[in-house]
Amino acid sequence: MILGLILAGGRSSRMGEDKAMLRMDGETLLERTSRILREAGAQRVAISGTRAGGIADLWPDTGPVGGIASAMRELPDGEWLVVPVDMPRLGPAVFAPLLADRRAAATHWQRHPLPMRLTMDATARAALEELLGRPGPACSVAALHARLGAVALPLDGMDTRLLVNCNTPDEWREANA
Secondary structure (H helix, E strand, C coil): CEEEEEECCCCCCCCCCCHHHCEECCEEHHHHHHHHHHHCCCCEEEEECCCCCCECCCCCCCHHHHHHHHHHCCCCCEEEEEEECCCCCCCHHHHHHHHHCCCCCEEEECCEEEEEEEEECHHHHHHHHHHHCCCHHHCCHHHHHHHHCCEEECCCCCCHHHHCCCCCHHHHHHHCC
């Protein structure tokens, strides 16, 4: 089973409003990201973050690693597609190469830590637990990649606009232009 995990637990402080609730083509980014994960093959989609139906962050202020670690406490082992909620141009085709490459416990696009395919198992759980004890930047998705020996897929032919995060109103306007 492929599980989609949407990271939607941030404060959206630079955006000034909840990024998950921003609307694009009649859908919120949360609804859109969930739909795209299902189109990419996720049989189940979970949401990391304090909201209705979400998995509350057990480690506040630890960023994506805290959200993933909180989710690992409630969700089963298996293949996970982990994506932030604030990627408005993301499409299902972005995930196919990530799912196809299983050389390592995690796969992501070069210079883009997320989205990623993550094999959640005892090794990944131990790596996440270890990272939670580290301060600041040492507790990052890049550090998780390093710990798991993640494969960074080359961007050859990939439209990198599909991998853009929107953290500010200006970035949001640009992504929707």
